[in-house]
Amino acid sequence: MATLMTERKRSALTRGRLPKYTPYAIAVSAVIVAAALMALAGFNVFGWAFLAAVLFVVGNVSSSAIVEGRRKATDKLATSLVLGAFLVALLPLISVIWTVLVNGVPGLITPGFLGSSMNGVTGAVDNASVANHTPVMGGVYHALMGSVLITLWATLISVPVGLLTAIYLVEYSDGNKFSKVITFLVDVMTGIPSIVAGLFAAAFFAMILGPGTKTGFVAAVALSVLMIPVVVRSSEEMLKIVPNELREAAYALGVRKWRTIMKVVIPTAISGIASGVTLAIARVIGETAPLLVTAGFATTINTNVFAGWMASLPTFIYTQIMTPTSPSNPDPSTQRAWAAALLLIILVMLLNLGARLVARIFAPKTGR
């Protein structure tokens, strides 16, 4: 029995291989050595983790290079680098969410933050609340309303245009020249910088209604330039996967083409279309640059998108950071900005989750 074991270990198939526990052993020793080195040079968790990771990779690769040969060592190095890159990519995500949570929660739970606007909140008010250590005044109600209204109007413009274009591309065009042009331009449109979309809307309305026209509707037009291509792409993909048998069955019953599309094709694809639209809303609700040049900065509640400047959550964050309400005491403004940022992230995440929920709710019923 004992001879059998030793023979198996020396067999040609397993020769020149590190035992399975090697990486674990190297990992443990790397962590210990890194802790020792960091204790000498001044301890911090980030440096410790980084040093341990580097030591682990070096140990793992060099031991493999000695025992297993160059090819295996290269493979291990590549694996470590790929995993390392993924962990590095997660760092900013964690850092951003952590920063927003830490800085945003105190402001968000301040009473009145969600229910009041910045109307009447001046530098003097902020100075007083800092001096007296009273809660920060002012809130985001006006910005929240503005964001919701502008996004709503952008959706009202984009969804019909985007959906009809997708219907044209899938159902009517038969892949002709014009449809290829549209597809190409839609692809190009997804790449338009958001600030250029804002400039377009500003320039367009400046020509029609006179220079300096800034309303919520101008902003909605700017956002729909960004939103239409997203809606077209996602609805097109969804319409394409509707089985042709369904269309043919409807035609065979003598149903007109438009009625087939309205009653058969769209209901089948509606879950995907709705979730695509929700994702598009999530994308544009966080857009800042186009709103800066089209909607102006308001501190009061304005629910009329056709007249007057309108605030929105992203521009609220931007102005509170760049031009604090009270230049001598920027802290209240910073607090409001982070609270608004937290609110915006929560909104976007809810929309992203909602997109999946919507897809499930509207999914065509199968079976009986």
Added chain:
Amino acid sequence: MFSGAALGAGALIVAVLFAVALFLIVQALPTFSAPAADITGGKGFFSYIFPIVIGTLIAATIALLIATPIGVAVALFISHYAPRKLARGLGYVVDLLAAIPSVIYGAWGASFLASELKVPYQWLADNLGWIPIFAGPASSTGKTILTAGIVLAVMVLPIIASLTREIFLQAPMLHQEAALALGATRWEMIRMAVLPFARGGIISAVMLGLGRALGETMAVALVLSSGPLIASLIRSGNQTIAAEIALDFPEAFGLRMHELIAAGLVLFLITLGVNMVARWIINRHKEFSGAN
């Protein structure tokens, strides 16, 4: 009627894209006819636009240099390294990066990242100051074009990662299995059977990322404390087109407004070119890819 409406919507999209170009051109025209002394800087439009075009390119280049290797590696990790069950979830996590609004990245970069980078910048200025791009004195706030580039890299990363992931997943399975069967290690299999197949896709994903990095506004507007064009990446200075527009347009009027729209037109043309080339590569790739 219905087909007419659908056709009309399609035509509207074409019209909108032309309108974007048209209105930008019309509103930019006064800039080109104005006397050179009236333009900001006093030396004509070209010497006004040149530094901020270069600044835009610098920021985008930094972003791509960081985001390309990491993005491709993240895509590889999700498509070929992560356990099957985890891969989908990890894909969503990377997509979350893309979901965070740009203004929040800007605020994060300005308040957190910039102050974290002060010490490394000081070190760079002290030890590598003889290289022009690290020439001191280092910025005392950390709000430099390098910080802006890093924030841009974070924003571009999910685009590159998700596009290249799609391409990697399309790589022909038979080739990969054949490579493994011949005794290739996983990395050799990827290098021989996946990367050559995906080369066109990676290039176009990087170009789409470039388009995004060129046009991204808020990250730069909030993070960078702008100034004239300088070579050093760790001093405050430089400016990008998009940030210049966002910072100045709200207060601009008259010629200044036309000037900024002209700058927007330049940005539009640059990104349009980049995106068209990227799409052209993708479409050419599609025709003879092994996937279909």
